[in-house]
Amino acid sequence: MPLLRMERITKTFPGVVANDRVDFAVDRGEIHALLGENGSGKTTLMNALYGLHRPDSGRMLLDGEEVGFTSPIDAIAAGIGMVHQHFMLVPPLTVVENIVLGLKTANARGSPLLDLRTAAARIRELAAAHGLDIDTDAQVWQLPVGAQQRVEILKALYRDADLLILDEPTAVLAPSEVEHLIGVLRSLAASGKAIIFISHKLNEVMEVADRISVLRGGRLAGTVAAAETDPSELARLMVGRDIVPPRRRSSRPGAPVLWIEDLSVRDDRGLRAVDGVGFSLFEGEILGIAGVDGNGQKELTEAIAGVRAVEDGRLDLPGLAPSRGARFRDIGHVTEDRHQTGLLMSFRLWENLALKSSGRPPFGSPFWLRVGAMRDATVRAIETFSIKAPGPDIPASVLSGGNQQKLVLARELGLGPKLLLAAQPTRGLDVGATEYVHRRLLAARDDGMAILLVSTELDEILALSDRILVMYEGRAMGQVNADEVTRETIGLMMSGIASREAATGSAS
Amino acid sequence: MEMFFGLLDPDYFAATIRLATPLLFATLGGILNERAGIINIGLEGTMLMAALTGVFGAWFIGSPWLGFACGVVAGALVAWIHAFVSISLGANQIVSGTAINLLGLGLSSFLIRIVFGLKEQQRVVPHFDLVSLPLLADLPLLGPVLFHQHALVYVAFLLVPVLWVILYRTRWGLMITAAGEHPHAASSVGIDPLRVRYACTVLSGALAGAGGAFLSLGQLHFFQDEMVAGRGFIALAALIFGRWNPVGGMIACLIFGAADALQFRGQAVGLAIPHQFMLMFPYVLTLAILIVVGGKSQGPAAIGIPYRRN
Ligand SMILES: Nc1ncnc2c1ncn2[C@@H]1O[C@H](COP(=O)(O)OP(=O)(O)O)[C@@H](O)[C@H]1O
Ligand SMILES: [Mg+2]
Numbered sequence: 033m034p035l036l037r038m039e040r041i042t043k044t045f046p047g048v049v050a051n052d053r054v055d056f057a058v059d060r061g062e063i064h065a066l067l068g069e070n071g072s073g074k075t076t077l078m079n080a081l082y083g084l085h086r087p088d089s090g091r092m093l094l095d096g097e098e099v100g101f102t103s104p105i106d107a108i109a110a111g112i113g114m115v116h117q118h119f120m121l122v123p124p125l126t127v128v129e130n131i132v133l134g135l136k137t138a139n140a141r142g143s144p145l146l147d148l149r150t151a152a153a154r155i156r157e158l159a160a161a162h163g164l165d166i167d168t169d170a171q172v173w174q175l176p177v178g179a180q181q182r183v184e185i186l187k188a189l190y191r192d193a194d195l196l197i198l199d200e201p202t203a204v205l206a207p208s209e210v211e212h213l214i215g216v217l218r219s220l221a222a223s224g225k226a227i228i229f230i231s232h233k234l235n236e237v238m239e240v241a242d243r244i245s246v247l248r249g250g251r252l253a254g255t256v257a258a259a260e261t262d263p264s265e266l267a268r269l270m271v272g273r274d275i276v277p278p279r280r281r282s283s284r285p286g287a288p289v290l291w292i293e294d295l296s297v298r299d300d301r302g303l304r305a306v307d308g309v310g311f312s313l314f315e316g317e318i319l320g321i322a323g324v325d326g327n328g329q330k331e332l333t334e335a336i337a338g339v340r341a342v343e344d345g346r347l348d349l350p351g352l353a354p355s356r357g358a359r360f361r362d363i364g365h366v367t368e369d370r371h372q373t374g375l376l377m378s379f380r381l382w383e384n385l386a387l388k389s390s391g392r393p394p395f396g397s398p399f400w401l402r403v404g405a406m407r408d409a410t411v412r413a414i415e416t417f418s419i420k421a422p423g424p425d426i427p428a429s430v431l432s433g434g435n436q437q438k439l440v441l442a443r444e445l446g447l448g449p450k451l452l453l454a455a456q457p458t459r460g461l462d463v464g465a466t467e468y469v470h471r472r473l474l475a476a477r478d479d480g481m482a483i484l485l486v487s488t489e490l491d492e493i494l495a496l497s498d499r500i501l502v503m504y505e506g507r508a509m510g511q512v513n514a515d516e517v518t519r520e521t522i523g524l525m526m527s528g529i530a531s532r533e534a535a536t537g538s539a540s
Numbered sequence: 541m542e543m544f545f546g547l548l549d550p551d552y553f554a555a556t557i558r559l560a561t562p563l564l565f566a567t568l569g570g571i572l573n574e575r576a577g578i579i580n581i582g583l584e585g586t587m588l589m590a591a592l593t594g595v596f597g598a599w600f601i602g603s604p605w606l607g608f609a610c611g612v613v614a615g616a617l618v619a620w621i622h623a624f625v626s627i628s629l630g631a632n633q634i635v636s637g638t639a640i641n642l643l644g645l646g647l648s649s650f651l652i653r654i655v656f657g658l659k660e661q662q663r664v665v666p667h668f669d670l671v672s673l674p675l676l677a678d679l680p681l682l683g684p685v686l687f688h689q690h691a692l693v694y695v696a697f698l699l700v701p702v703l704w705v706i707l708y709r710t711r712w713g714l715m716i717t718a719a720g721e722h723p724h725a726a727s728s729v730g731i732d733p734l735r736v737r738y739a740c741t742v743l744s745g746a747l748a749g750a751g752g753a754f755l756s757l758g759q760l761h762f763f764q765d766e767m768v769a770g771r772g773f774i775a776l777a778a779l780i781f782g783r784w785n786p787v788g789g790m791i792a793c794l795i796f797g798a799a800d801a802l803q804f805r806g807q808a809v810g811l812a813i814p815h816q817f818m819l820m821f822p823y824v825l826t827l828a829i830l831i832v833v834g835g836k837s838q839g840p841a842a843i844g845i846p847y848r849r850n
Contacts, residue, residue: 134730
């Protein structure tokens, strides 16, 4: 008998059927992946199980007994733990404090006074058993995301979860961290826990799962055993059609657009984030910057974009407008966080689109705005970039992640920049939207644009780049030609292992 | 110089502590409130209503203690309004707090005239006297400063470690911090942030009420229009200065108390400074402190943001 069985679960939100008669089951000791594009209803299905909302119809059986939780407390009490996509941790509290938060048993004698020492001892025991290395006394805000995720897993284990749900756990992790997480999940499954692993990445799901259930548009497209399927079948189930990877023609580099020597840049805390980096970028090519998040890529792009001070070294932009103000038009900047710096979520689509050029024709003069022209341009952008939106007047927050990113691209490409800085351009996007963004970037390159692509996704770097520069702790580990390099070499360089000499293919 | 040091005698320090007490009550209330994620700029109006209710209670019941209790309850009830408007209805907390300040101002001066009549507005009511702690009060220097005070002074300063333990060493403290920093995380482990916020807001009102009633029953012995004179706002500055920590808040209150005492002393001794300037002193100090520390201190992350269940 499976540990959990969900039968014909249906959940509608105003105007959307998020889950449509979905059947789903997990066994003890099994890692069961829930695969589907963004918006296919994965989170909704799990929220129904976790008591965050009630399904309209259908039933759920835990250990053969019908259950229907009305709040997460009931689900937790029944042995279900959930690691949410956006972590549910309180940053100024320590790891132990976060783990015992809300528990009545924080003190064995039942008094409200906390007994953190006993709790920490038990946490360290659980951590050691499953390779979840953690400093129990650190405050959560000080921890990198990977460690925060371990805290979330420990939180569920501390509450004696038999069934662990992880919602898109790899979205925030570097390749090596993903490997580690997969090891942890295997260990948990081996100890008899049931694990639901939500993802929209095919390779990953193939690697980790025993069985895979695919959701498409709220419906179950199929459940397959990982051993008996392949990525192309999964892609078909997920998208409903075959996915064609973008084809990259060889590049024909032109004049230099960006010339950097010995560049050093400090981060917000005043630490040196970019340390003596040098490279050049030419018209009509894509230079990929690979590296685990937080190795100086953000500071590097910001320095090039002119929004962060250069501490030392040379940063030349030959061929671009010399004045700072005009240069903004020559540099397109897809920032790494579209919620924080890419878009103003409460602004309407046309306001966002015209943001960078509202003071100039055709959108206006230094004093007046031409709202009509802005709206027209937005209607055109909605069409050319196939943004799914009812019109130009809705706020950006209403769009899905993929469509928000298309809007950012429409704005940044719309001004015809000579240089495009694309930082994590497909983070959080589904297969369809990712494919679209990739095609756009390649087309822009073929038209002669110089593109600096920063990504933590190795597949993306390899699929798009002509040359690849790997960053580690603020330094350039080396530069290689994309055609002459293997995943493994780059992976090693990303971990700071291979030196520049060992890995250099050709440095121009 | 001579004259300045003449101000600093045991009486001065005793006055500092006495004047810091109502502020301390309100500051502790504000800390509790803000750490749970609710801004209460209505502390001023809450204190004023409690000062008035305390006077009424003491007069009609004939006991300062029961009058004080009335003030505390009144403070809690006023804060309940703030809780309902800003937590249940999710209204803007600044607007709600401002409304409470305006209401307190108008309602208190209206009620004092209705109940005591125009001629007897400033009727002196049964009030608190100084209490000397046996033995301790006879200590040289420290005795008169620390141990010859109102009973409520001891209560206020005892509340500092009590609140500190609650915030940093109990389950409830974690729940309060979670409600103020990340209410969705709180609710994901079964804590109801709305209930936590309600409880903290109402308790905060009770504490501000204690401060207000202490002002009227411990210091003035009658009610006067606008008698809180900005102390509710100074309490907000004190909690920022103290970084939302009860001990820090207490230190801030003592600094403000010292400024206030200096102002009284200056007038009494007849310093050659116009007394209007002396009166400004605590408020100028508030501004100065906020300029120095205000920008840097970070409050709870979810403060002022209404929480809605999804
Ligand atoms: N609270 C909600 N209110 C309205 N619509 C929602 C809500 N949560 C999810 N949806 C909608 O339900 C659909 C499925 O969403 P979700 O379960 O989050 O997808 P996934 O996790 O697979 O990306 C989407 O169309 C989404 O917009
Ligand atoms: Mg989701």
